[in-house]
Amino acid sequence: MTEKHSTNGLSQTETVTQPTSADESKDNPKDLKREASWPAVLFYIHLNILGIYGVVVLFTQTSLVTALFTALLTFLGIIGVTCGSHRLWAHRTYTATPILRGFLMLCQTLAGQGSIYEWVRQHRLHHKVFKTSDDPYYSDKDLLHSQVLAQIRTLSVKQQRLLDEIDMSDIEDDKIVMFQKKFYWILYLIFFVLLPINAPLEYWDDTVQAALFVAFSLRYMIVINVAWLVNSAHFIWGLDKNFKQSDSNLIFVITKTYWPQYHYLMPWDYQTGEFGNYGKIS
Numbered sequence: 001m002t003e004k005h006s007t008n009g010l011s012q013t014e015t016v017t018q019p020t021s022a023d024e025s026k027d028n029p030k031d032l033k034r035e036a037s038w039p040a041v042l043f044y045i046h047l048n049i050l051g052i053y054g055v056v057v058l059f060t061q062t063s064l065v066t067a068l069f070t071a072l073l074t075f076l077g078i079i080g081v082t083c084g085s086h087r088l089w090a091h092r093t094y095t096a097t098p099i100l101r102g103f104l105m106l107c108q109t110l111a112g113q114g115s116i117y118e119w120v121r122q123h124r125l126h127h128k129v130f131k132t133s134d135d136p137y138y139s140d141k142d143l144l145h146s147q148v149l150a151q152i153r154t155l156s157v158k159q160q161r162l163l164d165e166i167d168m169s170d171i172e173d174d175k176i177v178m179f180q181k182k183f184y185w186i187l188y189l190i191f192f193v194l195l196p197i198n199a200p201l202e203y204w205d206d207t208v209q210a211a212l213f214v215a216f217s218l219r220y221m222i223v224i225n226v227a228w229l230v231n232s233a234h235f236i237w238g239l240d241k242n243f244k245q246s247d248s249n250l251i252f253v254i255t256k257t258y259w260p261q262y263h264y265l266m267p268w269d270y271q272t273g274e275f276g277n278y279g280k281i282s
Contacts, residue, residue, distance in 0.1 A: 031157040032133070040152045051221025054213035062210040066200045070215045073110055073196055077223040080107030085119045086230055089171060091267045101176045109180065109187045111223050117171055117181040124166050125159070126231055127267055134162055137231040146232035147225075 058067060084104035087093045096104070108116055122136055129135045136159050138145035155163065171177050180187060196215040200206035 028157075031161075034153040034156045034159075037152055037154050044152060047217060047221055047224075050213055050217035054218030054221070057207075057209045057213045058218065061207045062214050063200075063204065063206045065204045066206045066210045066215055069199060070196070070219050073215070074219045074222050076107045077111035077219070078226050080104055080109070081111045081113060081119075081223075081227040081230065084108045085111075085113070085116050086123065089116055089174070089177060090120045090123045092170065093267075098176065101174070105176050105180050106187075106191060109184070109191045111227055112188065112192050112220055113224065113227055115181045115184040116177045117168070120171055120177075121163060121166050121168055123231065124168075125163050128166070129162065134159060136163075139231075139234070143232055143235040146235060147228050150231070151224075151228065 058070075085108050088096055088101070088104060105116065108119075113119055126135055126137050126139065131139050133140055136155055137150045193216070196219060197211045200211040200215055201208065
């Protein structure tokens with residue numbers, strides 16, 4: 001695995017274009033409006049209820065094997081988003097062998113975040129219009145908008161137009177990504193749904209509750225909330241020039257103070273890592 005400065009997606013030469021007031025005044029208000037996606041609203045409400053119930057089941061009706069199995073799948077799903085969709089495919093911060101890319105593709109499928117292609121496209125738009133009203137992840141607002149509301153609202157007409165303009169030529173040349181895009185829902189059903197639910201029942205005779213509410217619902221709830229932090233963590237640990245946040249002890253667990261902000265300055269640089277270890281990677 002070697003460091004690579006990308007010439008695709010978001011590179012050193014690309015700058016974020018801040019819209020002027022004159023540009024914004026030309027937009028039709030209808031083109032800027034985002035509607036609630038009610039299927040997504042209902043889905044996430046039910047998922048969080050079932051996931052929280054899964055915590056109860058975890059401590060009352062779940063075997064140690066299922067708990068470890070769930071932890072493994074959760075870890076792999078998070079790796080698929082952070083190391084795969086984000087660092088490898090969205091920003092091209094390193095190169096990977098076909099075997100590693102195939103492994104990360106399967107891990108990303110375990111995250112239930114949609115195809116790599118669509119994830120990368122939206123994340124590149126997020127960087128391109130960062131801190132503007134065009135960002136689908138509300139980087140110009142607050143953590144609640146970015147972490148929650150962005151996930152349950154449709155894109156505006158203007159955002160969809162900007163999304164269609166994102167350069168995805170490098171991704172379209174990746175056969176592994178395009179394979180997943182073509183067969184995503186089949187892979188999703190097998191690896192994300194059937195594997196976690198069937199394994200505890202079939203191979204070590206655990207309870208139905210453990211399979212449904214722990215291996216599936218609780219895992220899914222954890223993975224999506226961690227994955228969403230990729231686009232919203234800058235509100236918690238980012239460096240705002242106008243307001244210096246107080247240090248948090250969480251920096252010793254997740255990242256060093258303000259580190260995500262450097263990622264927005266140098267997204268192509270692998271060493272602007274989530275763990276604040278710049279310069280320590282050979």
